[in-house]
Each structure stands twice: as C-alpha cells, then as structure tokens.
Amino acid sequence: MDHEKVNILLVDDQPAKLLAYEVILKELGENLVVASSGREALEVLLKTEIAVILVDVCMPELDGFELAAMIREHPRFQKTAMIFISAIQVSDIDRLRGYEMGAVDYVPVPVIPEVLRAKVKVFAELYRKTRELERLNQDLEDRVRARTAELENSTAKLRESEERRTMAIAAGKMGSWDWDWLSGDWMWDDGQYRIFGVSPENFEVNPVNVQALLHPDDVDQLRKAIAEFNKGTRAYETEFRIVRPDGEVRWCVGTAAASADASGRVVRVSGVTVDITERKRAEERQNLLAREVDHRAKNALALAQSIVRLTRADEVKAYVNAVEGRINALARVHTILSLSSWQGAELSKLIEEELAPYSLGGQIKLAGPEVQLVPATAQTLALALHELFTNSAKYGALSTRSGRLAISWQADNDLLILTWDETGGPLVRTPKSRGFGTRSLLASVESQLGGQAQFDWRSEGLLCRLEVPLTHKSAATAAAQDKFETNSSPELQRASG
Incomplete structure (x- = not known):
C-alpha cells in the first residue's frame, strides 16, 4: 500500500555501521538520513522533520545519552521516537537513564535485522498515523466550528x-x-x-x-x-x-x-x-519476539564463552582448531533449531550434520527411530557428538579407512540410549588420563542433561553408551543447566583443570 514516506535519522560515528543500518532498513521504503556525529544529527533535526532516530550509545564528543538530552530540550522533538543501539552490556541504571532521556527502546549488538526493522517500522507507522490523526482532527474541528454558526x-x-x-x-x-x-x-x-x-x-x-x-x-x-x-x-x-x-x-x-x-x-x-487493536497485538508480538531473541542470544553467547574459556591446547593452531570445531558444532545445531522455529531438532539430523565430513566409503552406519530433542538437549548433545567424532577422526576408527563406526539409538520411557561402537581402527588402549574432550563430554551429558556416559576402551575400538532423559529434568539438573548458561558448570570447570 502506498503511503507518505517518513524520515528516519541514523546516527553513528562509524561509516560501516551506518551503511549496515541503511541496508537493513532499506526495504521499509522510508527516507533514510545519516549523521556521523551528534552535532551533525542536531543540524539535520533543525532542517528536517524526523519520525524515528536510531542512535549509537557510544560516540565521541556527544554520546547517545547526551544527544538525547539535547534533543528532548527542544519543544519540537519532545515526542520524537529514539531507539538506542548499544554494543556494550547495558545495565538497568543505563536503561533507566536512557528512558529518562527519551529513549523508547534499546537494540543490542549484534543487531538482528528483522528485529531492528520491526521496531523502526512500528514507530514509523505510529508517527505516520499520528500525523494523519492530527490533520483529520484539525479538519474536523474547523468544519464543526464553521457549520455551527451557519x-x-x-x-x-x-x-x-x-x-x-x-x-x-x-x-x-x-x-x-x-x-x-x-x-x-x-x-x-x-x-x-x-x-x-x-x-x-x-x-x-x-x-x-x-x-x-x-x-x-x-x-x-x-x-x-x-x-x-x-x-x-x-x-x-x-x-x-x-x-x-x-x-x-x-x-x-x-x-x-x-x-x-x-x-x-x-x-x-x-x-x-x-x-488500534491490530497495532497493539503487533507490538505485543514484537516485544515477545525481542525478548525471545534476546534470551536465545544470551544462551548461545554463554555456551560460546564457556567453550573459549575451557578449551585447552599446547599450540595456538590446535587451540584455534578446537575452538572453531566446537563453535561450528554449536552453529550447526542452532541452524537446525531455527528451521523448526526453536521447537526442537531430530537426533538423526544432528548426527548427519556432524558426520558429513567423515562419511566416506560406507564407514559409518546409523540405526534408530525418529527422536525429537528439545532445544536445550539438542545443543548439549550436539557438542557431545562433536567431541566423539573429533576424537575418532584423530585417534579412532575414523582415522583410518579400515575403521568402522556404528551409531544406534532407541527411546525407552522418555530415556534416550545412544550407542557409539568403533571397530577396525588402530589398536586402542585405555588412556591413563581423560583428555579435555572426554571430560567435557562427561560433564555436559551428566551435569547439563542429567544423564550418564559410559566408556569401554576395547582393544578393537571404543564403545560408548550415552543415556539422556528426553523430557523431564530434576530441579538439581535444571539448576545446573542455568548455572552453565551463565558461568559454565563446576564439573566442566574441573574438566579444564
């Protein structure tokens, strides 16, 4: 539907970020005006009617809070919508300060294009409707006043x-x-x-x-x-x-x-x-989406932070490879979950994603029914499978073409039982001490999922059995998972020592 375009002011001292915001907001079909500093933004405001201001919190000379305060002092801009973008962790005090300065919302970095577009669109539409109502009301008042006398x-x-x-x-x-x-x-x-x-x-x-x-x-x-x-x-x-x-x-x-x-x-x-019922419902849906995205982003960042903090290696290259592998495993499961709108993930799909680089010459066989995993279980189990595949490719059955790997699973009374059976690879000896991958696998399965992991280091190949609850978790297990998402579990911290 055609409508009168409104002006959206983008304020940031970094040209690359301004360009990124222009690309994200281009499809809204509005007029995008850019300013590389707070002073330039003030000059634009004095010359142009602005519907929404998108401003970076951290800028030289005038930061976002100071700019917002100066804007609010002018009578023309006391109701102009301002959205803050912050690349730093914003405290409740900072949020309160921002709202006191006139901010209507915050957008954290990294910016999610869909969320930013939706937020800007809501306030642009509100500005447009407000202007329409003002014109209609003025017209109505003028007509009523004239007709009453005549x-x-x-x-x-x-x-x-x-x-x-x-x-x-x-x-x-x-x-x-x-x-x-x-x-x-x-x-x-x-x-x-x-x-x-x-x-x-x-x-x-x-x-x-x-x-x-x-x-x-x-x-x-x-x-x-x-x-x-x-x-x-x-x-x-x-x-x-x-x-x-x-x-x-x-x-x-x-x-x-x-x-x-x-x-x-x-x-x-x-x-x-x-x-305005539909607009209110859209705002509620948008707020819910923003909170959901924020929650999932924080969980993902917490997992990535734990991976980086707890990974150990003797050489920089080995450390980089280990971290990249674990982060990529996390990214793959996030892709699967996003395709299902975070409703869950199929176990077979997780395994197929992890084995893709190794499935040569029919070395790997899979057997098991369709099992749907909830997001939290899928994330943790994907990292555990990554450790098993990585260990096998380095030292086990997947390190040689003669090796074979059989992965089977079954679900019994809300309990997933997964068996990892390696044969035909190099001679296996029981390790004198567990490596980080094995220890982190144990910690994640047992602490995060409330399950069990058993290892049998047979001479012909590793036999591993994982038992993972599919639905119910004890209060202790839920608390352990919450602790992991914020600061990693105690078990995993000990595993890195």
Missing part, C-alpha cells in the same frame, strides 16, 4: 454525519461521533457503531450505555476528559479499551475537540475513534 442544528447533524462517515471509511478502522454538550444528545456514524460492535437498531447512544461498553479499568478516562473540557481544554486524546457485547476486548485511540460559544462555554464536543 447552519441549523438538524441540517448540521445530517451533513456532519455523512462527511464523518466518508472520512472514517476512507481512513480505515475509524469512527466519528458528536456530543451536544447542552442537550446531551449523541450522534455516532456507522464506523463508530462498527468499532463498538453494536448497531443503531439495538443500541441507544447515551452516557450510561457508552460507559457500559468501556473497559472497567478505563472508565476514569471518560470522566477525566469531561473534567478537562469543563476546565477549558479544547482538545483531548487518549487510548482506551472497549468490551464489545460478545466479550471481545478492543484497543482504541480517541481524539476529541470542543466547540465553545461567544462566552467561552462548551456547546459541542466532536471526535474520532480509531481501532
């Missing part, structure tokens, strides 16, 4: 009803109304009846009936509006909820304008009601 009351009501009906239909989910302050008579157009879920045939418009359709928590809004008009206020706007006769709750924005006689006494109040 036309008889009956003719004015008929003409205003028709014109407001046309305006509401053209603008979307809108309705208009008129209240004769002296006689108490109300007039609703078709759009107003439609928003409230009633019809002219079975609903009489009067204060008692209208109040009965308002949400109990929002009735005071009506009383407050009447009190404001009695004090001399000529325009009023508020958000409120209605409860339709069928029980459905809808969100609305109401804008009202009062007309007065020569003595200044209010004689008529006219207004526009806009149904």
Whole structure:
C-alpha cells in the first residue's frame, strides 16, 4: 500500500555501521538520513522533520545519552521516537537513564535485522498515523466550528454525519461521533457503531450505555476528559479499551475537540475513534519476539564463552582448531533449531550434520527411530557428538579407512540410549588420563542433561553408551543447566583443570 514516506535519522560515528543500518532498513521504503556525529544529527533535526532516530550509545564528543538530552530540550522533538543501539552490556541504571532521556527502546549488538526493522517500522507507522490523526482532527474541528454558526442544528447533524462517515471509511478502522454538550444528545456514524460492535437498531447512544461498553479499568478516562473540557481544554486524546457485547476486548485511540460559544462555554464536543487493536497485538508480538531473541542470544553467547574459556591446547593452531570445531558444532545445531522455529531438532539430523565430513566409503552406519530433542538437549548433545567424532577422526576408527563406526539409538520411557561402537581402527588402549574432550563430554551429558556416559576402551575400538532423559529434568539438573548458561558448570570447570 502506498503511503507518505517518513524520515528516519541514523546516527553513528562509524561509516560501516551506518551503511549496515541503511541496508537493513532499506526495504521499509522510508527516507533514510545519516549523521556521523551528534552535532551533525542536531543540524539535520533543525532542517528536517524526523519520525524515528536510531542512535549509537557510544560516540565521541556527544554520546547517545547526551544527544538525547539535547534533543528532548527542544519543544519540537519532545515526542520524537529514539531507539538506542548499544554494543556494550547495558545495565538497568543505563536503561533507566536512557528512558529518562527519551529513549523508547534499546537494540543490542549484534543487531538482528528483522528485529531492528520491526521496531523502526512500528514507530514509523505510529508517527505516520499520528500525523494523519492530527490533520483529520484539525479538519474536523474547523468544519464543526464553521457549520455551527451557519447552519441549523438538524441540517448540521445530517451533513456532519455523512462527511464523518466518508472520512472514517476512507481512513480505515475509524469512527466519528458528536456530543451536544447542552442537550446531551449523541450522534455516532456507522464506523463508530462498527468499532463498538453494536448497531443503531439495538443500541441507544447515551452516557450510561457508552460507559457500559468501556473497559472497567478505563472508565476514569471518560470522566477525566469531561473534567478537562469543563476546565477549558479544547482538545483531548487518549487510548482506551472497549468490551464489545460478545466479550471481545478492543484497543482504541480517541481524539476529541470542543466547540465553545461567544462566552467561552462548551456547546459541542466532536471526535474520532480509531481501532488500534491490530497495532497493539503487533507490538505485543514484537516485544515477545525481542525478548525471545534476546534470551536465545544470551544462551548461545554463554555456551560460546564457556567453550573459549575451557578449551585447552599446547599450540595456538590446535587451540584455534578446537575452538572453531566446537563453535561450528554449536552453529550447526542452532541452524537446525531455527528451521523448526526453536521447537526442537531430530537426533538423526544432528548426527548427519556432524558426520558429513567423515562419511566416506560406507564407514559409518546409523540405526534408530525418529527422536525429537528439545532445544536445550539438542545443543548439549550436539557438542557431545562433536567431541566423539573429533576424537575418532584423530585417534579412532575414523582415522583410518579400515575403521568402522556404528551409531544406534532407541527411546525407552522418555530415556534416550545412544550407542557409539568403533571397530577396525588402530589398536586402542585405555588412556591413563581423560583428555579435555572426554571430560567435557562427561560433564555436559551428566551435569547439563542429567544423564550418564559410559566408556569401554576395547582393544578393537571404543564403545560408548550415552543415556539422556528426553523430557523431564530434576530441579538439581535444571539448576545446573542455568548455572552453565551463565558461568559454565563446576564439573566442566574441573574438566579444564
């Protein structure tokens, strides 16, 4: 749908980041204006009408907080939406400071394109709708004021009803109304009846009936509006909820304008009601998505941090390879989970992703039913499988073409039993001490998943048996996993020692 473009100001001292934001926001179809410093941003604001400001918190000279404070001091920009982008961990105090300066939201780095676009789009649409409502309300007020003096009351009501009906239909989910302050008579157009879920045939418009359709928590809004008009206020706007006769709750924005006689006494109040339920629901979905993305990003970063911290190697190259392998394993399982919208992952798919580099000449055989793993189990089990494959490729059956690997699994009473059976490889001896891969595998399976890992170092090849709960976890296991996600488990820390 065609609409009037609004201006979005991007403020950052790094050209590369500005270019990235332009690429992300380009598909919104709005006008993107860039500024490489706080002072340049202020110059742009004085010359251009800006709907949304996207500003980096950390900048030289004027940082994001200082820029926001200066912007808010100007009367024109007191309601301009500002979104902060922060590459550092923002504390609650910093967030409070930002909101006091006028920020409406925060976006952490790395920026997720979909989330950034959605946030900017919401505030751009809000700005556009606000401007439309201001224009409509001004037009309505001018017409009501002119007609009151020129036309008889009956003719004015008929003409205003028709014109407001046309305006509401053209603008979307809108309705208009008129209240004769002296006689108490109300007039609703078709759009107003439609928003409230009633019809002219079975609903009489009067204060008692209208109040009965308002949400109990929002009735005071009506009383407050009447009190404001009695004090001399000529325009009023508020958000409120209605409860339709069928029980459905809808969100609305109401804008009202009062007309007065020569003595200044209010004689008529006219207004526009806009149904914003879909916008409210979209905002709720967006907020939920943002919280979900934030939660999953933090978990992924915690796992990556633990991998980097706990990996040990005698040489830099070996360390880099080990870290890259484990991070890649984590990335692969995240790809699988994202394709399922984080509902879960098939065990066979995890195994196939890990064995892809090694499946040469039919060395590997798989056998087992379809087993769906919850995200937390899939992440931890993927890392455990990575350690087994890496160890086998270095020292076990996959290190030679004569070696064979059989992986089988079964699910019994919510317990996954996976068997890893190597044969035909180099002669195996029981290790005098466990390496980091083996110790981290034990720690992750036993501590994170509440399962068991058993190793049998047979001369013909390693036999490993993993037992992992599929659904239920004890309170102790859940607590251990939460601790791992924030600072790694004690078992895994001991394994790195």
